[in-house]
Amino acid sequence: MSPDKLSRIDLNLLVTLQVLLEERNVTRAAERLFITQPAMSRTLSRLRDLFDDPLFTRAARGLIPTPRAEELQEHLPDLLNAVGNLVSLTEFDPATYEHTFRIAVVEQFGQSLFGPLMAELQKEAPNIVVQAIEYTEGTEDMLAKGSIDFAIDLEKTDEVDIDFLPLLSNQPVIIAGSKHPLASKKKPKLQDLLAYNYVRCFPVDAIKSVPVFDSMLEELGEQRHCFFHTSNLLTALQVVQNSDALMAGPAFILNSELLDKKLVKIELPKELKGMEKVIGLAQHRRTLTSQAHQWLTEKIATITAKHWVVKRK
DNA sequence: GCGTTCTAGGAGCTATACGC
């Protein structure tokens, strides 16, 4: 049935039909619903128009349902219960809540987020499913259209319908192989860093988005040469480990177990120190009042505050 | 744009006719 036809159906008609089917008597059905017998008779008339069926035939005592009415009687209780549940469903309970959340995230961040997040969800909200979507150029549009729920974003958008919750300030770190010439240099200069190739670990499709390190260099009128692009952190670290290339990433990447002794952190030159970018959680405004989204937002904020702090220097 | 008035339609009421 089309939505316009559906909109013409008065839900009260179905409630009345249910009572009529139970009582099989117009007068008693009217008493149960606190209306007069003629009013109930008129409602029955409207029900007959709606279903294009007499629904009941008169008998010496009360009414006898037609086959169509008996058929409706099989479905009405479940239907009315479902409507009742829909209306009264106001309390969010993570233990029973069923939903699939889609979160767009740059993999470097996803590495440190989804492990602890899913561990908590498994315990507290076992019916919630999370789909991690790779951050791309179209992520903002997807957020606006509702095809994703959240995006771990590198900067606040100008889009008025997108809410941005700051999670942490991010100062990138430079990773290199342990035998890299800069590994032992205590105070490398900016030009020292720019003399080497870089591995760009960032979504390859996000052409217009600029990694934090690149935007910092832009502010200084500099740029780096990236000779390898990948969105896969493990692959990126493998390339760094087996070449003299450098890689810039968020500071909490130092917590990653993927960083073994074959990789070291390079000191940032003084020009880059103190230049930070805020990473935040973006979501469309229409989900701000959703208890489930609020709950997950708090979880993500708590986890990032706990796990995105650098433990390893 | 906002508030007031008018109007049409829906729903319930009483009284009463009709059917089983």
Place this chain on the structure above:
DNA sequence: GCGTATAGCTCCTAGAACGC
């Protein structure tokens, strides 16, 4: 006689029209 259907009425509400 009991229960249902209908007629005619009133009341309420939403939308349109109008004036400020």
